[in-house]
Amino acid sequence: MADETQQERDLRRLLDRTDDRWHLLPPERFERLGDHVIFVPVCVTRFDDHADGPAVEAVFDVVDGELICHRLTLVATERGVQGKDLRAVSVDELRETVAAHWSTPAQVLDSDGHGVTNFATSWNTDDARAGVQNLRATRRRRSDEHSRKVAEVYLSAERAPTAAVADAFGVAHRTAGMYVRAARDKGLIPAVKRSGQIERRDQ
Known part of the structure; x- marks a missing residue:
């Protein structure tokens, strides 16, 4: 409220x-x-x-x-x-x-x-x-749609998912990291990867 x-x-x-x-x-x-x-x-x-x-x-x-x-x-x-x-x-x-x-x-x-x-x-x-x-x-709505697309790219990447986001959206790695954090804050990307390891900041 x-x-x-x-x-x-x-x-x-x-x-x-x-x-x-x-x-x-x-x-x-x-x-x-x-x-x-x-x-x-x-x-x-x-x-x-x-x-x-x-x-x-x-x-x-x-x-x-x-x-x-x-x-x-x-x-x-x-x-x-x-x-x-x-x-x-x-x-x-x-x-x-x-x-x-x-x-x-x-x-x-x-x-x-x-x-x-x-x-x-x-x-x-x-x-x-x-x-x-x-x-x-x-x-x-547009922000949510963008975050869903970021999550799709991130979760489908076999390695270096943040770099994959940067390539997919044509942005710098730092900007891609901001996209990933926004998607994670919305619950679209889990904090822990399937392997049980937390993603490194340089990934």
């Missing part, structure tokens, strides 16, 4: 933001995102006339059913871009802001069979909350 309470608190803070320095530019098209339709691409910009920090621009789009940030730009002021400026930008929070403003429940009306689908959509304050919740649920 404590986690749910914190999530609700974070969501309320997100939806109640009144910082007019952030602006969302109108998107061009719609894409499916989980159970919703979201209008993309969305360009989020921040201009602060009362601080010496850089202007921030982030562009979000849907790729393979996932809302991603594919461009993040910081435009330096006279003092330049500093480390604290990078740390102050939360891509996850911006992503949820986009979902709150541009994601809406959708009902399919018809399709012409050639990739053109008509949707019935509506938007209200409740939909803003639902948009963020849909985004979080969609990301959890």
